[in-house]
Amino acid sequence: MENIKTILVVDDSKANLTLAKQALDEYYQVSLVTSGQMALRFLEKRMPDLILLDINMPEMDGLETLRQIRANHDYKDIPVIFLTAKTDPETEVECLKLGAADFIGKPFVPQVMRSRIARTLELEEFRRLAEKRAKRFESIASKDPMTGLWNRSYLTQKIELSLAQGTSAAYMIVDVDHFKSVNDKLGHIVGDQVLNRLAHMMMEYFPEDSVGRLGGDEFVIFMENPPSNERLSERLSAFQAAVNADLKEATNGIASLSIGIALAPQDGNNMDTLYDKADRALYVVKKEGRNNFRFYDSTLPSKQAKVDRPEAIEMNIRTLMQQLKEPGTIRGAYWQDYEPFLAIFRFIERMMARSEQTFCVMLATLLDSEGNMLDPNILEPSMDVLFTAIQDTLRKGDVFTKFSGAQYIIMLPSAKAESGAKIACDRLQKRFDAINFNPNVTLKLDLTMMDMVERA
Template identity: 30%
Template sequence: MNWDDIATKGRILIVDDAMENVQILHQALQDEHDVLFAMNGEKALHIAQYQQPDLILLDAMMPGLDGYAVCAALRAARMTRDIPIIFVTALKTPEDETRALDAGAADFISKPVNAAVVRARVRTQLTVKRQSDALRELTLTDGLTGVANRRAFDERLQGEWRRCARAQMPISLIMVDIDQFKHFNDHYGHQAGDACLQQAGAAMRRAAMRPQDVVARYGGEEFAILLPQEDLAGAETVARKVLDEIAALKIAHERSSICPFITVSMGVASITPHGQVEPATLVKNADSLLYRAKAAGRNRYLTDGD
């Protein structure tokens, strides 16, 4: 993999209270990158949280929240703490540079800026970030199925829960279990079992296709589908698609007492987060519904309304 190639395009946020400085940096970067800008610290924090830039070019001296305060706020928030920050400032002393680096900046450029230097420093930081993102992705992906792993699910559940709580939007969860999978493994062998899990994971990803949806291997033959900003009716639609996608695989299961092919059971729960409820409640509700679906005959889903 050529890291220089993947670093040539990024989303860059320029933060400076002087439009002239914004225009200079925009001119230097617009041919290679998507460029956003903010002219105060508060706006910068909002854009960073909701548009997730790959890199931030941050002025140190601004009215209101200065660059150091913005940098500290970015580093304190889970959603923005890994975004690299380059201070671009008229400050020039070694003490100023040390203060910026101590605050969490990845680099420091003094004004007036040289366009070629800015482009080179931006490419370097984007390369480092892409490498870091790729390594992190490996730690959050289930090695067998390619879907998210349990750690990734737990992290996303916490983050999406907070986001939905702030927006007072629902969040839904589907817990999925492959029916009588132990019998399948015992009869066909573990290689066939692994292939079945891979195909099932891919089928669930086809059913939950929005960018914010998360399909995760929760453990063994159990999967979780997290649906942020989706109500119960929308989650039911996804559950029906999962049944259809799994059925379309037509993976033979001679030892099943339900169907000659692989099937799944699901529990579908939805909630609008508020201060009195924890994310574990959503998982518990979906898990309880899953076991009720299994007890009711499997190859089906049950919801909060059933």
């Protein structure tokens, strides 16, 4: 059944109230009161969808009633249509300034009244829908898509606003230890699961604070008006112990948690300064063995990046190319971690789209002889064998990375046609079969051609 809208009619004339109820009762749920004071008391208990409000009433007229309605946060957005015998421009301007949605002249015509009410309710429904969508889009724009935490941009604005008001705070950088090893050994899917589990536990342990993801495996907890360092340390110890227990199970003991803390205002009064101080504290935690937390103090060593390159004034194109050139003998396909692989993939995708060409993507999966997942003790050495087979057989222009614990994803930009991709597939299969000495391990290869003409 369709939800029936409710109308509150406010008029000191009982005759007018009776006429209004007769005109509307078939279409709406109608409530009647005879004064502005009664209308305000009514709103404390019930929220109508629209108010019909007489302007000329004793004690509290319609204008003062509307002022008090608009002053209350709970029902300031209820649309109000004035019932009036006055038609002078000054009265209409004053009503519109107060936020009136429309006017209905007295004596009112039932069809006109119903038409104006229907239009106002339709506009109000549109306004609410637009507001809801705007909030949803604002939420999407301010959230990290993977974890649902605040993203770097929104978190920066929120923190800077708080610090500008002189709020005391604790700025904590939370970092997953050995996260690269998690991705390398267990695959990108497990890495994403680790980040999401950490995000969930941050929200669980710090529900009143601002928690966000800066990027990669780096997160932030921003706590306004923090307790003493001793009490905060107790909370962080409990949080770290719980997260480490979870990470130990999820990553086979590879990952743990390190935290660096800076305090406002003593360590800084803007986000850049606090980030730098917390990062220095985190750096010391990492140097001392990880899996701990530390507050910043001025005696901590600076975090200095060592860059082995000639001074800019001595740089020319020849020395630049010598610096950039890949050292050692270049052979086989090019191995990359998952995130650099994505960057290379997108770059090649753009280049191929520009020239309206295609390229191939191959997914290599290790299974047992019945097509099921391999035992972890068999899987790890078999993945090493597959790594060697890929590097031995594929070309220097091909790029590959670990996609999961049992899979490599391979990009073949040199395979411009499906026939070339199948040749590469056959070579890889033969090489793997030649160096794999476990008959229970099988290699499954899936190919797809990226049609850049259509994608462009």
